[in-house]
Amino acid sequence: MSRIEKTSYGTRTHTLRGASPTAETGRSGRTDVCASESLCVLRTHTPPNSRIRRWLHRGLGLALAAVLVSSAAAQPPDMLKAAFVLNFLKFAEWPAEATVSRDAPMVVAVVGDGELATALRTVLNGQTVRGRQVTVRTFPDTAQWRDAAMPGQALFVTPAAQPAWAEIRAALAGRPVLAVSETPGFCAAGGMLNLYERQSRIRFEANPEAAEKAGLRLRAELLRLATIVKTEGTP
DSSP: OEEEEEETTEEEEEEOOSSSOOOEEOTTOOEEOOOOSSOEEEEESOOOHHHHHHHHHHTOSOSSEEEEEOTTOSSOHHHHHHHHHHHHHHTEEOOGGGOSOTTSOEEEEEESOSHHHHHHHHHHTTOEETTEEEEEEEESSHHHHHHTTOOOSEEEEOGGGGGGHHHHHHHHTTSOOEEEEOSTTTTTTTOSEEEEEETTEEEEEEOHHHHHHTTOEEOHHHHTTSEEOOOTTOO
């Protein structure tokens, strides 16, 4: 199964590997998730929170997913966006010196409020990435995030905090922090990963050059499903 997408680098074909990389939802709402080497497409009418968490614990379906959000979904798409963020953590690599201890939690800081901030706490808290437990810390505004010494291996900038992104970006300069948002133009403004919806699908942009500049690496499995964006003003 392939998906062809036009990017700033030309036309690219995304191949989803594995046996029948789809998942179908029956009348009961149960979703059968495909077997796959590494990538899978999930089609769902959005299951309840407990089912999302169960999939995450089992490592099924959301290894990396292009998710179709049904217009009739009973579950807010924010829960699925939060699942994407969890997988961003799994498909990003930090420099060795950025890890203080294997026992230390992986902190995801969220600046700004909103429904997705709540979903991030619900889905990510208590998950494990590379042997480290994920902890979400939320800050209503940039000032409180700064006062807390700007913690975290990843930072989610909510749309409410987007006006302060230039300030946040300057504060993060040279630090290996994965910057994620769901705001138009985020990657073009130097962000690393940005969620958006198009034709009822959750998709994402990636700016690998911004990640590399911060000492991070976005794995090829992730980039194959992303729309690649460069920071405005770079050659």
